[in-house]
Amino acid sequence: MKIILCEDVVSLGIEGDVIEVADGYARNFLIPKNLAVKVTKGSLKDLEFKRKAIERREAERIKEAEKYAAKFKDKKIKDVVQVNETGKLYGSVTVTDVAKLIYDQLGEDIDNRMIILGDQIKEVGNYEVTLRVHPEVEAKLTLEVSGEQVEVPEELKDEELKAEGETKEKAEEAKEAAKAKSKKEEKTDEAPEEKVEEKPEETQEKSKEEESSK
The missing domain is CATH 3.40.5.10 (Ribosomal protein L9, N-terminal domain)
Structure with missing residues (x-):
């Protein structure tokens, strides 16, 4: 409509x-x-x-x-998140998180729909956040994400390693199965067509049938 x-x-x-x-x-x-x-x-x-x-x-x-x-010009908001040993976030920073940070640190109540993030924020670093305050007007500010490493219990590490090993093992099995299937198909394609030789008795019977039909 x-x-x-x-x-x-x-x-x-x-x-x-x-x-x-x-x-x-x-x-x-x-x-x-x-x-x-x-x-x-x-x-x-x-x-x-x-x-x-x-x-x-x-x-x-x-x-x-x-x-x-103009209120957001040169403004920076900061977020401290939990990260693993490699510096990766557990999850990601979302528009809801950013809206809360803006409210807590800058005192501005922003509608989530006004917030535009680029790629998913899954690592520490500085990111540009765009606020579409009007269809023709945008504001920019910086989001600084820093990490707080969390100690992972040894039993959880063992479980993660075990799960990783099982995943690799399954991947290898699938790879080997695919290879075997491929070889089988190649053999099928290369196999010569078997020629069925007629027995002497069958040849004689066929000749008699042909003569009687004449």
């Missing part, structure tokens, strides 16, 4: 945008909440009439968004 947005909607667009969405989403959510109206001749005419006012409001929103984005 084609609709006209009556307000800015995250991930969809800004007020006045004409977009197409699923019928159910429009009927059950956007239109009942007055976030959008269905595209009709009347609604398009009304949109043109309101266009200048919408553009003025949008310019004001962009100014406010730029002012808000």
